[in-house]
Amino acid sequence: MRSLKGAAARGLGTSAVLAAALALPLSFAPAAGAATADRTDDRLSAGESLKPSESVKSDNGQYKLIQQAQGNLVLYGPGGNALWSSPASGSPAYATMQREGNLVIYNALNKPLWSTNTAGNAGAYLTVQDDGNLVIYSADNRFLWSRHAYVGSLPSGHTLKAGQWVQSENGQYQLVMQKEGNLVLYTKDHKARWTTPTADAPGAKATMQKEGNLVIYSSSGKGVWTSPTAGNPGAYLAVQDEGNVVIYSKDDKPLWSPKQTG
Incomplete structure (x- = not known):
């Protein structure tokens, strides 16, 4: 559900x-x-x-x-x-x-x-x-x-850097971008349920790309892992209250979910 x-x-x-600071135009004004x-x-x-x-x-x-x-x-x-x-x-x-x-x-x-x-x-x-x-x-x-954290989802175009995470809305699960390079789903008692095979990429980051795939990039910018969801612009990643990690299309159709342990 x-x-x-x-x-x-x-x-x-x-x-x-x-970039370097720019001069403020005279026409600039906040929204009404x-x-x-x-x-x-x-x-x-x-x-x-x-x-x-x-x-x-x-x-x-x-x-x-x-x-x-x-x-x-x-x-x-x-x-x-x-x-x-x-x-x-x-x-x-x-x-x-x-x-x-x-x-x-x-x-x-x-x-x-x-x-x-x-x-x-x-x-x-x-x-x-x-x-x-x-x-x-x-x-x-x-x-x-x-x-440090998103609640419920990682939107299209957003990135998790080392030490940041997405947690389920009920607070029971966290998808953590770890410093050694792994993206790991944890339960509240810190039991790992899923991980990417990227432990040899310290300083890596995870980006929910605008074209639809979740990609882990090394500190040098090299892609070291990706979900099979490219070709779905606007897709987003969800960490759900029941502990599932799911990538959904922009119109909320499930595209991919990793096989979990535990």
Whole structure:
């Protein structure tokens, strides 16, 4: 039985460009009705936006989330070290915590560039925590997304880097991109149910490609494993409440699921 809604599981197009800051056009403006974030607070509430160079910081002041002029949203830690970055477009952009629950980066023409894929959670908010985590919570404080984890699915065009994971909505299963290169499905008690044969690729990442296949790339960018699902643009990966890993087409038809143990 499916535990995901397809429309909520699909991602927006992304482009991983980290360029030098660009000058802000005079015509630039956030979407109508969006408020400017209170930069003395640790959160971006529903309906609030970050314009280029605006930021939200943790209560302890150690971590700061900055909307960069070139389009990417970056979390900085102590000493100014970049801990996380959204994909960027190479053009001026702003970030909005939308009222329906999505954190979305828009360019100056109000075209969406990237999303956390958390729509359907009206009143959700983003917070920069004192431990350095960047988290989206629902209005009733349920975990929806973080810089380390996705809940329910890995959308088309999104990537799991080493140390990141997708967890089932009930929190019982996690698909973890491990530092040695394996992508592993774990139960809550840390029992492995499935793994890719990629342990000899330290620093690898897993990308749900826009053409439909899940690919693990080595740190040098070489493909070392792939699912047999190419030719299905917009497909996404789901980690379901019953413990299945499934790749679905954009219209929610199951395409592939690995054979699991346990």
